[in-house]
Amino acid sequence: xxxxxxxxxxxxxxxxxxxxxxxxxxxxxxxxxxxxxxxxxxxxxxxxxxxxxxxxxxxxxxxxxxxxxxxxxxxxxxxxxxxxxxxxxxxxxxxxxxxxxxxxxxxxxxxxxxxxxxxxxxxxxxxxxxxxxxxxxxxxxxxxxxxxxxxxxxxxxxxxxxxxxxxxxxxxxxxxxxxxxxxxxxxxxxxxxxxxxxxxxxxxxxxxxxxxxxxxxxxxxxxxxxxxxxxxxxxxxxxxxxxxxxxxxxxxxxxxxxxxxxxxxxxxxxxxxxxxxxxxxxxxxxxxxxxxxxxxxxxxxxxxxxxxxxxxxxxxxxxxxxxxxxxxxxxxxxxxxxxxxxxxxxxxxxxxxxxxxxxxxxxxxxxxxxxxxxxxxxxxxxxxxxxxxxxxxxxxxxxxxxxxxxxxxxxxxxxxxxxxxxxxxxxxxxxxxxxxxxxxxxxxxxxxxxxxxxxxxxxxxxxxxxxxxxxxxxxxxxxxxxxxxxxxxxxxxxxxxxxxxxxxxxxxxxxxx
Amino acid sequence: xxxxxxxxxxxxxxxxxxxxxxxxxxxxxxxxxxxxxxxxxxxxxxxxxxxxxxxxxxxxxxxxxxxxxxxxxxxxxxxxxxxxxxxxxxxxxxxxxxxxxxxxxxxxxxxxxxxxxxxxxxxxxxxxxxxxxxxxxxxxxxxxxxxxxxxxxxxxxxxxxxxxxxxxxxxxxxxxxxxxxxxxxxxxxxxxxxxxxxxxxxxxxxxxxxxxxxxxxxxxxxxxxxxxxxxxxxxxxxxxxxxxxxxxxxxxxxxxxxxxxxxxxxxxxxxxxxxxxxxxxxxxxxxxxxxxxxxxxxxxxxxxxxxxxxxxxxxxxxxxxxxxx
Ligand SMILES: NC(=O)c1ccc[n+]([C@@H]2O[C@H](COP(=O)([O-])OP(=O)(O)OC[C@H]3O[C@@H](n4cnc5c(N)ncnc54)[C@H](OP(=O)(O)O)[C@@H]3O)[C@@H](O)[C@H]2O)c1
Numbered sequence: 001x002x003x004x005x006x007x008x009x010x011x012x013x014x015x016x017x018x019x020x021x022x023x024x025x026x027x028x029x030x031x032x033x034x035x036x037x038x039x040x041x042x043x044x045x046x047x048x049x050x051x052x053x054x055x056x057x058x059x060x061x062x063x064x065x066x067x068x069x070x071x072x073x074x075x076x077x078x079x080x081x082x083x084x085x086x087x088x089x090x091x092x093x094x095x096x097x098x099x100x101x102x103x104x105x106x107x108x109x110x111x112x113x114x115x116x117x118x119x120x121x122x123x124x125x126x127x128x129x130x131x132x133x134x135x136x137x138x139x140x141x142x143x144x145x146x147x148x149x150x151x152x153x154x155x156x157x158x159x160x161x162x163x164x165x166x167x168x169x170x171x172x173x174x175x176x177x178x179x180x181x182x183x184x185x186x187x188x189x190x191x192x193x194x195x196x197x198x199x200x201x202x203x204x205x206x207x208x209x210x211x212x213x214x215x216x217x218x219x220x221x222x223x224x225x226x227x228x229x230x231x232x233x234x235x236x237x238x239x240x241x242x243x244x245x246x247x248x249x250x251x252x253x254x255x256x257x258x259x260x261x262x263x264x265x266x267x268x269x270x271x272x273x274x275x276x277x278x279x280x281x282x283x284x285x286x287x288x289x290x291x292x293x294x295x296x297x298x299x300x301x302x303x304x305x306x307x308x309x310x311x312x313x314x315x316x317x318x319x320x321x322x323x324x325x326x327x328x329x330x331x332x333x334x335x336x337x338x339x340x341x342x343x344x345x346x347x348x349x350x351x352x353x354x355x356x357x358x359x360x361x362x363x364x365x366x367x368x369x370x371x372x373x374x375x376x377x378x379x380x381x382x383x384x385x386x387x388x389x390x391x392x393x394x395x396x397x398x399x400x401x402x403x404x405x406x407x408x409x410x411x412x413x414x415x416x417x418x419x420x421x422x423x424x425x426x427x428x429x430x431x432x433x434x435x436x437x438x439x440x441x442x443x444x445x446x447x448x449x450x451x452x453x454x455x456x457x458x459x460x461x462x463x464x465x466x467x468x469x470x471x472x473x474x475x476x477x478x479x480x481x482x483x484x485x486x487x488x489x490x491x492x493x494x495x496x497x498x499x500x501x502x503x504x505x506x507x508x509x510x511x512x513x
Numbered sequence: 514x515x516x517x518x519x520x521x522x523x524x525x526x527x528x529x530x531x532x533x534x535x536x537x538x539x540x541x542x543x544x545x546x547x548x549x550x551x552x553x554x555x556x557x558x559x560x561x562x563x564x565x566x567x568x569x570x571x572x573x574x575x576x577x578x579x580x581x582x583x584x585x586x587x588x589x590x591x592x593x594x595x596x597x598x599x600x601x602x603x604x605x606x607x608x609x610x611x612x613x614x615x616x617x618x619x620x621x622x623x624x625x626x627x628x629x630x631x632x633x634x635x636x637x638x639x640x641x642x643x644x645x646x647x648x649x650x651x652x653x654x655x656x657x658x659x660x661x662x663x664x665x666x667x668x669x670x671x672x673x674x675x676x677x678x679x680x681x682x683x684x685x686x687x688x689x690x691x692x693x694x695x696x697x698x699x700x701x702x703x704x705x706x707x708x709x710x711x712x713x714x715x716x717x718x719x720x721x722x723x724x725x726x727x728x729x730x731x732x733x734x735x736x737x738x739x740x741x742x743x744x745x746x747x748x749x750x751x752x753x754x755x756x757x758x759x760x761x762x763x764x765x766x767x768x769x770x771x772x773x774x775x776x777x778x779x780x781x782x783x784x785x786x787x788x789x790x791x792x793x794x795x796x797x798x799x800x801x802x803x804x805x806x807x808x809x810x811x812x813x814x815x816x817x818x819x820x821x822x823x824x825x826x827x828x829x830x831x832x833x834x835x836x837x838x
Contacts, residue, residue: 007748009707
């Protein structure tokens with residue numbers, strides 16, 4: 001019998017999810033209600049989920065299917081972004097929502113889950129396809145994987161696929177990430193493991209691949225000959241917002257730089273893959289991450305800056321410092337700001353600094369990547385008033401904006417209208433969201449469809465996870481053994497002075513994004 | 514002789530428009546977005562409604578828009594005006610603008626229009642023509658205009674007889690891309706059917722389907738019915754019997770329903786009546802109630818995003834030419 005669907009039309013049809021079930025561990029949690037179920041609902045709204053798509057939630061709180069549906073309905077209504085809530089779509093979608101309560105450390109919980117999945121398989125003809133999603137506390141990950149293995153749920157009797165999505169963090173250092181990986185691999189082979197990094201699901205990060213590898217004019221400039229430095233910023237204006245206890249353990253380096261920002265860096269700097277398919281793209285990303293120069297302990301002080309915000313009054317509002325937040329040690333040494341300069345040990349990038357920074361309570365919420373090009377080799381206009389030094393002061397910049405407004409800008413010098421040769425920088429903008437004024441899928445929508453259809457291109461692989469841990473380990477080790485005089489930056493600023501000094505020592509400065 | 518239109522003047526007006534927009538925007542500046550030249554040909558009486566549709570389209574497919582409003586018969590007349598379609602992106606300060614040139618022309622002077630439009634094309638970008646005026650595709654006077662286009666979009670809904678029109682579309686396809694919104698209207702229906710057979714349990718029983726019955730209301734099979742039948746012929750092969758039959762009365766004719774059946778399986782799409790699809794296999798039943806009716810904006814939005822050939826459409830078109838009346 002034919003194995004491919006003769007009715008499919010990839011030119012016009014959006015990629016469709018085939019019949020399957022999704023099991024969410026931690027279904028009573030924050031991520032499920034804010035992101036996962038609203039994204040799944042949106043996919044249903046766009047008719048991208050098949051009839052018979054089933055979701056099984058698990059956590060300890062006792063709930064009936066009906067109660068779970070009501071809870072999820074309220075979450076979808078609250079957290080749905082830029083979409084209408086449609087009662088008919090919800091009715092169809094919510095028929096597929098089920099709930100199995102139980103403690104995931106209890107083997108009986110997996111038996112009940114297996115029974116439920118069996119029922120769904122028979123009723124909805126899912127062919128045994130199941131995606132397990134770890135959206136619970138990371139300390140439970142190993143227990144879940146072991147439980148699934150113990151109940152034989154990692155394999156389908158019907159020949160369907162079984163996959164596992166793991167939410168970050170993937171360990172809290174290199175050793176623990178290896179231990180977690182070891183535990184996961186005892187049950188699931190690597191090709192069935194999807195480590196989610198939602199930054200990679202953002203449209204602009206994907207657009208970066210289109211920009212670099214779909215156009216012929218940028219790639220020749222994309223190297224040490226023309227690029228002076230790269231700055232990657234992920235700034236938040238909010239503080240830890242009730243997640244103080246979690247953040248106290250994590251800190252900015254672990255929470256943002258080790259994963260999201262190094263993945264962005266790898267996307268900016270990787271070599272072109274031969275094909276746009278999962279293995280090829282991930283191989284190149286992994287290769288780049290392995291080429292990041294691993295600092296010696298002695299290099300850390302000059303290449304990394306740690307910061308923590310203090311209390312402040314912003315716009316007439318008194319904001320607590322990090323140490324005053326709930327769940328945070330009043331003597332906390334955890335960083336709410338981290339900046340580091342990475343170098344890449346390969347021919348393309350040798351000597352080009354990649355400055356990366358991320359922090360909370362900074363001046364505004366913005367994530368962007370700035371490629372700064374070298375100044376023109378000869379200063380033709382330097383003798384003229386208004387021309388002197390302009391090309392050094394305003395070097396060509398290519399800005400790739402990730403959020404809030406996704407887009408690309410190129411800054412270059414232009415003659416000011418009028419007599420004389422006065423130059424001034426101007427910006428040429430491409431605004432992604434508005435040039436194509438349609439709604440972009442959220443990162444979770446993209447990534448959920450990818451995992452449900454077996455496309456791992458935008459997911460991390462264990463070798464990438466280890467390479468990025470390796471890159472930040474010396475910083476974590478040195479910071480762990482040093483006492484810092486915190487707080488060292490005020491809310492609403494661009495971070496500690498030491499960070500500006502770090503760049504100033506190279507004759508550079510952070511941009512104001 | 515009609516009132517003259519000078520392309521240089523239109524281009525100059527466009528230039529001034531940008532300067533004024535920039536000045537009005539204060540420091541924030543305006544962005545010009547353009548991915549193609551979109552030429553929309555419409556009857557003057559429908560021009561205002563179409564303007565609203567294209568204003569929405571500009572946000573998804575930013576273009577230099579040339580709207581040609583055709584006045585049937587009457588006085589020879591040519592006139593033009595230049596406007597901008599601007600909007601603020603979500604939360605942004607900067608306005609995004611697309612240019613719109615409106616030309617009003619009497620049918621009798623349409624042959625004077627191509628020279629004007631040629632000068633107005635946005636350089637180095639594709640030209641797409643959407644003609645809402647039936648018959649224009651095969652009028653000799655319009656062929657220089659159509660020659661400018663990389664893609665021509667027509668809407669055969671309500672066309673009188675079909676066969677010669679299909680031939681015109683197929684002839685057009687030799688030199689450029691041609692699309693028909695009657696085909697675009699089928700996407701969601703086709704997708705719903707395809708989605709059912711994404712299920713391996715159903716796909717493995719596809720061989721049971723032996724008959725396809727396409728029913729329509731009216732004197733002859735409308736193109737939409739023929740397209741769907743052609744697409745099913747391609748997907749299911751020659752072993753399946755496909756019948757096209759008239760059910761009730763309607764003018765213009767319309768696609769009523771399609772049923773695929775055989776063995777213990779049936780799939781039915783009630784296109785005009787309840788706008789619902791239903792799949793039955795043995796005692797399993799799945800239903801897709803109330804498929805939405807797409808308006809011109811949604812149809813054009815899909816069609817403008819197809820920039821290359823559409824092999825599925827071309828195969829359906831060949832079938833339509835063979836079986837159309
Ligand atoms: N929240 C976000 O925006 C976000 C963003 C990125 C990544 N993540 C990651 O996603 C994961 C989930 O985050 P979250 O914020 O959703 O966590 P959370 O709000 O703490 O939710 C975890 C859920 O797991 C359930 N649970 C806890 N212990 C359990 C046990 N022994 N057995 C069964 N269920 C148990 C709890 O529900 P019961 O009390 O009912 O058992 C709880 O609601 C974490 O790994 C986090 O790092 C979250």
